Amino acid sequence: MYHRFDRRQFLHGGAALAAAGLLPARAAHADAARGGADLVIHNARVLVLDKRFRIAQAVSVKNGVVQALGRDREVLRLAGRRTEVIDAGGGTVLPGINDSHLHLGGFGLDFPPFTYEVDTATVEELVEVVRGAAQAATTPDSWIRGQGWNDNRLPRPPRRADLDPVSGNHPVVLTDFSGHAMAVNSVVLRLAGITRDTVPPVGGVIEKDADGEPTGVLRETAQGLVSRLIPPFTDEEISRGIDTAIGILHSLGITSVTEPGIGLDRLAMYEKKAREGALGVRLTALLSAGVEPRLLGETLAAYRPLQDVDPRRLRVAGVKIFADGIPTAAKTAWLHEPYLDGSNGSLVIAGATVREQVANLHELIAIAHAKGFQVGTHATGDATIDAVVAGYVKAMGRRGGDPRHYVIHGDLTPEATLRTMARRGIGVNMNATIKYLLGRTLDPVLGAARTDYQWPYRTALDLGVNVTSASDAPVTFPTWLQGVQSAVLREGRFGGVAGEAERITVREALATYTRTAAWQDHADRWKGTLEVGKAADICVVGGDVLGVDPHELIDLPIDATVLGGEVVYRREASAAPAAYTGAASRWHARGTACLEGGNCCCRVAHS
Template sequence: MRTIKPLGTLIFSIAVALAGGLHAQTLVTNIKGYSFHHDSPARFSAVSFQDDKITGVYQTVPDNKQFAQIIDGKGATLVPGMIDAHGHVLGYGQALNRVVLNGATSKDEALERVAQFIAGHKDNKWIRGRGWNQELWPDRAFPDAEALSKISSGKLVALGRIDGHALWVNQEVLQLAGINKDTPSPEGGEIIKDAQGNPTGILIDNAMNLVYSLIPEPGIAEVKQDLLTSLNKLASLGLTSVHDAGIDYLTWQAYQELSLEGKLPIRVYVMLDVTDRNYAKMLQKGHIYSEDGKLVIRSVKISSDGALGSRGAALHEEYSDKPGHFGLLLHDIPNLNKLTLQAMQAEFQVNTHAIGDKANTVSLDAFAQAIKQTQSQELRHRIEHAQVIHPDDFKRFQAFNIIASVQPTHATSDKNMAEDRLGSERIKGAYAWQRLLSNNALLAGGSDFPIEPAEPLFGIHAAVTRQDRHNQPEGGWYATEGVSLHQAFHMFTLGAAYAAHQENSIGSIEPGKKADFVLLQKDPLAIAPEQLWKIPVLQTWVNGELVWQK
């Protein structure tokens, strides 16, 4: 691993590709090809590549004799490798190996899943999991520690909410952590208590650290295995690149070891977590680029608030369904400004998590101040989520070249509670992708896995239809904020590539770019929009190599 200059220009890439001659090229033919780098999809019927670069894109099929290898696409649809601009790779790998509570429709169902996992893991002292969402349950109430203790056989149980901003623990964990009716909530967090003042077993945002600090940390071998489990699964979903939204020092080391060992199946664009105790050490090492282009570390992740579902998102006005509650800023404003400026001075892109409208405002304020001091607009700083935006803030994205990194499936997952939280007026500025576009903001698409499913076609479907995968609500939820199919694919290809300074190498099918592409069983431009999420992925290619096939 070494620090090098960014990838070369497109012109240089083309020159290298052409210099190699035609004899070693591979041709993929008998396909419907689409790329999303113009105002409308560019269409083609064949594409050639040599080594790791695309050498030709053809409207009509060229003479096969020019190519050393011919791949018959058998009528499949070829699109650029899809990119998830916001996910949590380690968390996804861990989720695949822990209690999975996603989709549980009641507290009892969640408890049954935990009980089954405990029965099969009797040697585990700690039982970890995530994915519960009380908004899917009949009473929509937070669960409690007592119910968890009844089925946990004395083990220590800690279960993350689907958004990662709340933790459900049992009585044993509360006792171990010393959390009782006299324990104050930490700054930027909340220990939820009942009417008698006793902790219920739900910890919000920074209060989760009271438990996380007690859980034994994994070793680097375990982290590497979880990363590989995650990345290989992501490849199977049609992702050729992912932006990892906030990593610690051990994961930073693990990525570099995997890269040196040549084991990364897809590309990873890394954000350093500013709260990690070794953050300064990582920042001091500067930008990191792997030789094969699969690992890039040049950005940081700051979280300014919590999530809407747990009422941790910071709002200017009180929650419509909880008078007197405004959510939580995870950093006071002076510290947020300091962290933002520090990263920009180190020439790192700053990607700030902001869900509530107040969090978006203070994050944009921090950007404005720090950019004025550092003149770092060209670093393409980002707001991650940009979920609830004050009317006055939409125009500020373009003013400072701030990218809105959004996750379309959040809208279709949150639709059953978002308006309760925000009311009928504020909801008009929430999940407002078309309004961002009309204010000339640049959008990158992601999923926030494992909070949401990692399938990029799920996100593309949600962006276009504003419906969940049960086609609800009819006509789409605030459908005017949906985007076109071309815009949706652009968000998950070239838009996400641009958000990582990689638009000259990936994100579209063009000569000179990396041979990252995906074969789909069905043509997304030829089916009903509500069917988009059902399209099977057949093959995933990265750097001209087949990394997964059905």
């Protein structure tokens, strides 16, 4: 499965290198532009990540694009006195990582004092975090935000009865690791007017105790009863958080992200940063569609195309629709066959009946498609995914082209639906890092067979579907090496293998974070591979990504990151943010997928 070179083979070439697809020395001269290179990276395993999976020893960069590839000796001849030269030390060089579903705007805010981590093993430990936050608060009634509690780890969700004794007059809102549920104290319930008689919105759940009183746990759309009350972060805080997030992404080798479900105010902030040269990643944005056609119509009417912004740095690709919940202990994803306890989730689209909800879902898709927008739809349950794909096919029948609509998450996509997606050019954006987080914990919820199948990478790739991988950060920490490891091994954080039949190779997993992610961005002609003439977005890994035992992938360091030919991160020269250092140590220590809290698409889309 893995092709590994020893040092002698790699440096001295010969038949072994030719057989492995190493680019010949003449490629360096035949494709090089005249004049010296701006940057040369050598002594490396350069993975071009094209479909032939070619490998070189060195790569040169000029004017922000890949200038040449080949053997060390030939490419180094392009270096002049002003050329920056990086010796990769035998490590791996590959295209800059493209995290194709990441909430940049929220990621940097998920650190104290903005947000506290509550991913604990016990409710008692969680309560102590809240106690500490209340004691550290500078005003007696300020809001305390937390993120990360996990239904699959805790014996039960935290409740107002747990939080009230330690929170005083502070409103407390603790969102779970996925963003699909929150736990609040009694102060928040009073502020929101939530009582035993409150009717939850469509798709929402207000959990109650044996006496019929709200416990403080709100799921899916019921969170909206509270989220509208939470004081928003200031523009300055959000901007500072974005800058922090970008610095962390650089340290992980990530050069491109897709942010799904943003509002026009957040877009304006990105536009300003892009104009000022302060947006340090390539950002593809999806506008939030809302839950009914009227809301999407209002958003599109107010939207104005970006002006004086490099579309290769910031681009609005389309809209993000939020269709259902998640197939975890929350049991809010809409399934064809119910969960093991007989319950089922539902669509969260507006509508009094399932038929009305599906009709509104299809209308949302049709409106966006008719405007020429790409559509990404959060859909995890198989019933929801089938409804979404049917809507895509219907809309594409009206207007062809190559919209590259895709399913976000696609946890339980049926095989027949995957065939339709492959035939119609519909992609799927999967989450191997969340698979690692969940592992076999869903056996009591979905049953063993569906738990094994969840995120069917192997089936989808074999059927010809364009599959991308993403962290959904801050739901999981955005380390793509963990994602590759999980896609290859299917091993869970709490032990066991969940879906050996859905394992893929390291090479296939790498493509989901680079080449295919560029396809999703409609950018595969200019980024996603290290072919000559394409963007010089580069990630340098300190180790043999192809040859190392997959269990050790997570331990490989990122040595350097290059964006558009500019070195934006060097491990030996960079001091990682303190918040990142702590999060990274937690990731390695216990494999946690939560970074100081976080929020996924639903919370961001509804905020």
